[in-house]
Amino acid sequence: MTKSLWMRSSAVSLLILVVLLFFWHAATVPGPAASAPAGMSDEYAAMMGMGAATPKAGMPGPADIAVTVWEKLSDPFYDNGPNDKGIGIQLGFSLARVLAGFFLAALVAIPLGFVIGMSPVMRGALDPFIQVMKPISPLAWMPLALYTIKDSSLSAIFVIFICSLWPMLINTAHGVASVKREWLNVALTLEVTPLRKAFQVILPAAAPTILTGMRISMGIAWLVIVAAEMLVGGTGIGYFVWNEWNNLSLNNVIFAILSIGVVGMALDLMFGWVSRLVAYRE
């Protein structure tokens, strides 16, 4: 039953892909080149995008992208100076920043979330700060970060840190606060030490909620890194996109967009897998 469902979904997915590729192809096939008016020199006609010399329409088609993908993936780690690095290196830079910012945020958000979740006083005290800070676009912090940290790469990490913080903090606090009273009562009647209670009762009980928060944070961090790197420049997939736009290489831009999507999906699948490890059924 589920297997046949999966097969049917896959068939429809494939069909949608074929249709999309077809329309993409149809829309980007170069039309017959406008013939140059008589008397125009060949060089001038070429410059005007006319005549036999016209290479292609501006927007690349699926076949062009396939060639680009193949070229880029066959040599992902080359490094020919600041403006010409392999896609693997660029994605690596972005991932490193995302992971650094994300884990720094986890280091702050999870313990702080525990405190907020366990103490109603702290919850009330910190709530206004969280409510004000949470809706701020992480990129708005960039000027302050650049001014204080004085390092563009670290500033990008800081922006990732600040945007990963809130979902993890809020979910951890919520998960900890909603640990069932009866489990805490069991711990109380067994005179469980506070540390053991935190790690063996509250943490496993709240783990699914905490993981959900981490998953949301990772998704947001991967969205934000592209914009952050467009601003700070130098390295990373965001910088790559902007650089290739400046080069007017739409092939590379589209290829970068696809890689961003695939890496984002892989990150999400990873968190999905970890969530299943800590999930429990009641």
Next chain:
Amino acid sequence: MDNAFLKIESLAKVFPSMRGGEPLTVFENIHFQLAKGEFVCIIGHSGCGKSTILNVLAGLDEASGGTVIMDSREVSGPSLDRGVVFQSHALMPWLTVMQNIVFAVKSRWPDWSRDKLKAHAQKYIDLVHLTGAEDKKPAELSGGMKQRVGIARAFAIQPKMLLMDEPFGALDALTRGVIQDELVNICAETHQTVFMITHDVDEAILLADKIVLMTNGPHAKIAEIVVNTLPRDRSRHDVHKHPHYYRIRNHLVDFLVTRSKEFASNVPAGYNPLHPPQVRPGLEPDVDSVPEGDTRVRHLHQPAMPVAA
């Protein structure tokens, strides 16, 4: 009765008034005692505060007045000396049966080796007939099996006293019967002192040595303490054949249906909450003329009366 193991003296619970009204006294002047190895059930309608009394004994709730003394020491806060079986079983769903019990055993004996912890837990898993289910998660168990794990966990820490809050309330009648029989056997083996809340009159007669009857709240009191005069090796199959059985049962049902309500307005002469009367309805002669010993007839005349929760 100075050899009492557990002494409850003038226990009261008062909730402060909301918005200037009268403060709500749930119960007051609760006095009773338990001897070591005794099994005591407490019966009363919802709202009489019996769960609060149990939570005070467990250390999970605080009384507004009075003291609880166990084994010559005042009870304040939870302790491993008092094991609790929760109505909702309260197992940790992310741990297996074995891990749930080892968690409790490790709390009691933190220095034990892993093997010793497991061996000890296994003994109690076997005791409640869950051998083979050690590696199952609670979600894979039936309601009855979950409650067995809860009972095994409470017994495994070998508490001085066991507190049970309607442990079988959520189970179907068949499962309840089987576990009740198991509980009778385990208590007989371990001489465990037990304090249990129940709504089920038959369960109380099967399990308890003494049955504490509480009047309706607010201002609930202990109306009397019924001594179970049935011989202690009772079993579900033949307990109702004993001539005392329906005398006690009638007495309890009678109390729950009428006297628990009327007690406050109709306090019997000479009633002293410091010494609630102990009664032995099993030894009293029958009021009606059904000949003693003719239990079959009594069966027909005594449909199982469900007691409102």
